[in-house]
Amino acid sequence: MTTQRKESHTTSKGQERAGAILAIARELLGTEGYAALSMRSVAQRLGSSLSTVQHYYPSREALLEALLNQTFDGYQAAVDERLLQQGDKSGMAVFQSIIDYFLDDLRDQISSGLFFEIAALANRHPYASDMFDGMLTRARRTTRNLIRDIAPHMTPAQCEIRGALIVSQIIGLMIFLSDTRPKHEELAELQQEATAAIMRIAFN
Template structure:
């Protein structure tokens, strides 16, 4: 799959029209819901067409195959996450120097998102699929890499004296923490009373990881 696409919502002649953009977005939203609820096995072009209320040929016009749909869905998900980062950044850029309060608000956004049934279902299905399909493994790696780089850049600009390798590792650890928390925070999973404060504790741990001074391994 090519990684040079400029937008997961691109289509053919109708790309320049607002109606075409909205139709492509509706197709991806339907894909997200079906993928999260029914898994890869339950996802079909025809099921997407039925949910959107269009002909199968219309879906194929925008996204020729099932794998195109999945790739576009994940690419759009990453763009939506980037838009969230831009929203919290003072200058509208991921390179902005967020203060701790803004960073906490950003982490809260991600924690809230992974708690939703659709986001948690989509992630769980993608993890399982990545073990069985090379295509899915590649897409998951792209998703994790891009997410890691977002956090790496935020940390690097917040703490410019931190060693580059520390920024890389902390970015990876933050992504791993957020993804792993899906196992506990997803509202579709059993809720445990003793873990009521987990989201608050998770936010504090992630923020501490981002802003902690570099640890000298020789000390």
């Protein structure tokens, strides 16, 4: 009797299955919260067995880590794409387009829900705290590098601090910008003004 070998992450079918698992995990975490994110619930939505999910991601922690890595790889790819398409745009114009991209993305229920959940977990679980710190570090370093490349006259310390300030501004703006939050007419221009404020933080 022969046994069927499960596909690995390196095969196209394996990559497709791993991606489907992450997509389900992202939706669960972003819309229903961490409590709803279990290996079994992911398997049920996938229409597969628990052992299949565990073949790709042995634990909920491993699944969450992969999900955050995928999210930031996507953000980095979006930044790289905008840099490659710079053309005749100034560095500051490209930087502004990147900030607008992040703010637009964080309006999304799933994106904002994911960050809200990780931030809340970071106050209770050491593992989540480490992942949250890694997420923030990666985000501020990307921002720091962009500022440094556009304004080489700034000191490394200035770029570091401004990168951290901008990341904190963007994450804090989710409280008002997320599509899941109540809307206030007097804040209709908030995103536009926030982008202008972030540009001032970066380069003034």
